[in-house]
Amino acid sequence: MMFARLLARLGDLFLGLLRELGEMAMLLVNCLLWLPRPPYRIRHFFGQLEFIGVRSLFIVALTGLFSGMVLALQAYYGFRKFGGESLLGGAVALSMTREIGPVLTSLMVTARAGSAMAAELGTMRVTEQVDALLAMAVHPVHYLALPRVLSGLIMVPLLTVVDVFIGILGGYFVGVMLLGINPGTYMQKMVEMVVASDLYNGLFKSMVFGLLLALISCHQGLKARGGAQGVGLVTTRAVVYSAVAILIVDYMLTALLF
Amino acid sequence: MKAKSTWGPEVKVGIFVLVALLLLAYMSLKVGRFATIGWRAGKTYYAPFASVSGLVLNGQVEVAGVEVGRIKDITLKDHQAQVELLLQPDLELRQDAQATIRTKGMLGEKFIELHPGTAAAAPLEAGGTITDTQSAVEFDEVLRRVPSVLKDIQPILSDVRAISQSLQRVIGTAEGEASLKEMLDNFQAASKSLSQIAKDLEQGRGTLGKLLKEDQLYRQVQGTMTELESAIANLNRFSTRLAQGQGTLGKLANDDRLYDQAQQAINRLNRVAQKIDHGEGTLGKLVNDQSLYDETQKAVKNVNQAMEGIKEQTPITVLGTIGATVLR
Numbered sequence: 012m013m014f015a016r017l018l019a020r021l022g023d024l025f026l027g028l029l030r031e032l033g034e035m036a037m038l039l040v041n042c043l044l045w046l047p048r049p050p051y052r053i054r055h056f057f058g059q060l061e062f063i064g065v066r067s068l069f070i071v072a073l074t075g076l077f078s079g080m081v082l083a084l085q086a087y088y089g090f091r092k093f094g095g096e097s098l099l100g101g102a103v104a105l106s107m108t109r110e111i112g113p114v115l116t117s118l119m120v121t122a123r124a125g126s127a128m129a130a131e132l133g134t135m136r137v138t139e140q141v142d143a144l145l146a147m148a149v150h151p152v153h154y155l156a157l158p159r160v161l162s163g164l165i166m167v168p169l170l171t172v173v174d175v176f177i178g179i180l181g182g183y184f185v186g187v188m189l190l191g192i193n194p195g196t197y198m199q200k201m202v203e204m205v206v207a208s209d210l211y212n213g214l215f216k217s218m219v220f221g222l223l224l225a226l227i228s229c230h231q232g233l234k235a236r237g238g239a240q241g242v243g244l245v246t247t248r249a250v251v252y253s254a255v256a257i258l259i260v261d262y263m264l265t266a267l268l269f
Numbered sequence: 270m271k272a273k274s275t276w277g278p279e280v281k282v283g284i285f286v287l288v289a290l291l292l293l294a295y296m297s298l299k300v301g302r303f304a305t306i307g308w309r310a311g312k313t314y315y316a317p318f319a320s321v322s323g324l325v326l327n328g329q330v331e332v333a334g335v336e337v338g339r340i341k342d343i344t345l346k347d348h349q350a351q352v353e354l355l356l357q358p359d360l361e362l363r364q365d366a367q368a369t370i371r372t373k374g375m376l377g378e379k380f381i382e383l384h385p386g387t388a389a390a391a392p393l394e395a396g397g398t399i400t401d402t403q404s405a406v407e408f409d410e411v412l413r414r415v416p417s418v419l420k421d422i423q424p425i426l427s428d429v430r431a432i433s434q435s436l437q438r439v440i441g442t443a444e445g446e447a448s449l450k451e452m453l454d455n456f457q458a459a460s461k462s463l464s465q466i467a468k469d470l471e472q473g474r475g476t477l478g479k480l481l482k483e484d485q486l487y488r489q490v491q492g493t494m495t496e497l498e499s500a501i502a503n504l505n506r507f508s509t510r511l512a513q514g515q516g517t518l519g520k521l522a523n524d525d526r527l528y529d530q531a532q533q534a535i536n537r538l539n540r541v542a543q544k545i546d547h548g549e550g551t552l553g554k555l556v557n558d559q560s561l562y563d564e565t566q567k568a569v570k571n572v573n574q575a576m577e578g579i580k581e582q583t584p585i586t587v588l589g590t591i592g593a594t595v596l597r
Contacts, residue, residue: 061278169289
């Protein structure tokens with residue numbers, strides 16, 4: 012009896028996961044379906060671009076700077092063990108472009124913009140503003156989800172570029188100014204070790220992450236039930252699910268791409 | 270509030286997108302070797318290698334360390350690796366071009382180094398095959414040879430150690446060091462004076478220097494040589510005359526009579542000397558008889574004594590004479 016209940020619980024969890032995935036896939040398809048249809052609401056879209064992209068700039072730059080600096084410190088510790096300090100520039104640049112840049116940027120955007128998206132849409136849902144939109148023959152996916160998902164798709168890679176650049180600057184600062192590595196060697200090894208595909212694969216990853224986090228956050232927001240507590244719950248879920256999804260998809264993409 | 274509306278979301282987003290794209294372009298240019306795009310339609314060459322282990326598609330092709338192309342394709346042909354190279358169109362290869370697989374540093378990637386060939390050889394047309402190729406030296410291959418090499422090196426090393434130990438014994442002590450230092454000092458002084466000499470020579474100081482530098486001395490030597498030449502000519506004439514028996518010296522040299530006479534005179538002299546030696550005749554007795562010498566000796570002694578007596582008497586006589594003169 013006990014065993015059967017455990018099995019039922021497991022099945023329920025799995026079905027719930029599948030349902031979530033299915034709903035998110037439906038949201039994505041809906042977004043794609045609504046994408047070519049007018050009205051285009053350019054100003055509304057730019058507002059979302061600004062919110063997700065421009066307003067995340069500072070926090071992303073700060074994250075990039077410190078992640079680059081700490082990468083340089085940590086890699087130096089490792090390289091010193093076999094006298095490979097000159098490879099530090101390449102190691103920092105490779106880590107930033109391939110891994111740290113896309114993942115950290117996406118996580119920061121999730122924390123800053125994803126949570127806001129879920130809370131905003133959740134509040135609109137529980138205060139029946141979404142229903143009001145429907146009543147006015149404005150589809151919530153077209154009006155609310157599409158600009159956000161599109162903004163995530165466009166802005167997260169661009170933020171990643173900034174993050175990577177500033178991270179490399181930070182790594183340069185630590186490596187050359189603090190650890191005393193020859194600047195010429197540092198730059199030379201960096202340019203030598205990093206190829207264009209490292210950068211572009213990183214950007215492709217961040218594009219996927221941007222889409223993912225916007226999709227999850229919008230989906231959670233639109234699913235909100237109840238009152239303030241429900242909004243809080245979906246906000247938490249949006250952040251947790253996004254972060255977990257980003258890390259899991261990161262591994263899969265890395266295994267596939269490189 | 271009107272002024273703020275110009276900084277609407279569109280402008281902000283626009284600025285942000287622009288900056289991000291510029292950064293992306295900058296980083297792409299830095300890491301992506303976009304210079305290669307310019308000659309994507311380059312010339313193709315083929316090069317067979319025994320092994321292309323570690324070589325990758327799109328790997329670099331270099332001439333003298335400058336990238337001139339990419340590795341377009343690697344295929345297997347007749348159990349050899351056939352590498353297709355895409356090179357800059359302005360690169361001219363010759364028939365004796367060489368291709369070598371090399372490694373960048375210890376852990377770096379493999380690349381192909383080209384020697385375009387010498388100008389004397391005929392040019393190699395695009396699509397041609399570089400026949401002179403050399404595969405990479407594999408690291409494990411090198412490692413496999415290490416033990417035998419080490420075995421060879423061992424005795425050399427022990428020899429070197431023996432030498433260095435004996436050197437240590439010679440130079441290592443304070444004494445040895447001092448002598449070495451002295452030697453070096455001497456050497457330094459010698460080289461200094463050598464350089465001084467060289468400088469003097471250079472400046473034409475001293476005989477040797479003058480000899481090297483001044484014309485006058487040369488002219489003098491020239492004059493001397495002329496005189497010497499005429500002297501030799503005279504000598505030559507003289508010796509000719511001498512040989513022909515002309516003049517006194519010539520006769521002396523050539524006439525036998527004079528020699529015979531001299532020989533006879535010497536013979537006679539010899540005989541006289543023999544007689545004297547044997548005590549014959551007055552002169553012989555004088556030389557050989559001891560008694561005459563003794564007699565003479567005695568006589569001289571007597572004369573001596575007589576003279577002494579005279580010496581003793583003389584002062585008294587003188588005093589007497591002076592006294593008589595005064596008393597008078």
